[in-house]
Amino acid sequence: MNQSGFLLRLTGYLDGFTERTGRTLAWLNIGMVVLTFAVVVMRYLFNHSSIFMQESVMYLHSIVFLLASAYTLKYNEHVRVDILYTRLSGKGKALVDLLGTLFLLMPVTIFIFFASLGYVESSWAIREHSPETSGIPLVYLLKTLIPLMCVLMVIQGVAEVLRNIAVLAGAIPKEAGPAAEDTL
Numbered sequence: 246m247n248q249s250g251f252l253l254r255l256t257g258y259l260d261g262f263t264e265r266t267g268r269t270l271a272w273l274n275i276g277m278v279v280l281t282f283a284v285v286v287m288r289y290l291f292n293h294s295s296i297f298m299q300e301s302v303m304y305l306h307s308i309v310f311l312l313a314s315a316y317t318l319k320y321n322e323h324v325r326v327d328i329l330y331t332r333l334s335g336k337g338k339a340l341v342d343l344l345g346t347l348f349l350l351m352p353v354t355i356f357i358f359f360a361s362l363g364y365v366e367s368s369w370a371i372r373e374h375s376p377e378t379s380g381i382p383l384v385y386l387l388k389t390l391i392p393l394m395c396v397l398m399v400i401q402g403v404a405e406v407l408r409n410i411a412v413l414a415g416a417i418p419k420e421a422g423p424a425a426e427d428t429l
Contacts, residue, residue: 252407253416259404260319266397267316270309277305300381307387311394315401335419339412346405358395365389
């Protein structure tokens, strides 16, 4: 197998992991909607509120927001200042994406990972729980999502680096991207 073929297969595996993770996490949105609806119905129809249910919505939102960020990256759906990018050729876009991933995404993600470890470790040490009596007693697990998000972002970041190298080498067109998984 040639080097280009290996890089494309590895990119496919990494993209596949991110795809499965993102699609699995998407189901949590249904739970979030159902719980939010239940909280509103309980509050306004029955004049009753549940802190546990309200915090459950927050936990689900946090899980989706943090852990699906790599899935969002895979589909190039993050916010971008798009002044010149759309005017670039496929290889120009690949170069911008490669440099952005190597010099912005990866260093910031790695910094967040290491900066969050003490924060998460402290939370685990005391088995941090909700300040509310009837709240969810798993705040330490919620905080663990931060370094986990970083790991998922680095995995997808590596896929982005490999894909953009393949584009620059002429192995695939930039337009193929992750949405055209058959090309990988």
